Amino acid sequence: MDDVVPAGATQVVPLVEVQVRGDLDVRSAPRVNDVLEEALALHPRQLVIDLADCELIDAAGILLLxxxxxxxxxxxxxxxxxxPSARARRNLKLARVDRVLQVLTPEAEPLRVTP
Structure with a gap:
């Protein structure tokens, strides 16, 4: 049976994961933003941004996050x-992003958010 969502209601998914590869900088931020907008359009309870393959995050990347x-x-x-890589983690820490966003280790489960 298909799920039915009443008119005007928003269907929420529990978790969406997005992987960023390469640098997250002024050149790549617009493309990454497009992907993140698509992810947010799904109305996830939690969005996990995987930065394992992202070496550099500059000010534009931090602003995007x-x-x-x-x-x-x-x-x-x-x-x-x-x-996040060691270099990316250092930039996130300098900008104090780690005080705003949860930073997960590779094996960590995402935070469970209940409706």
Whole structure:
């Protein structure tokens, strides 16, 4: 049986994961933003951004992550970052992003968010 969503209601998915490869910088931020917008359109309770294959995050990338967090929070969701490289983690820490967003280790389960 198909799920039926009443008109005007929003269907929510529990978890969406997005993987970022390469640098998250001023050049790649618009493309990554497009993907994150598609992910947020699913109204996830939690969006996990996997940064294991992302070596560099510059100011534009940090702004994108924080803006994504703000948009998710507005819809009742959360954002977590998974496995940032040492270099990326250093930049996130310098910008104090680790105080705003949950940073997961590779083996960590995402935070369970209940409706």
């Amino acid at each position: 924080l803006d994504t967090h703000r948009r998710a929070m507005r819809e009742g969701g959360t954002v977590a970052l998974r496995s």
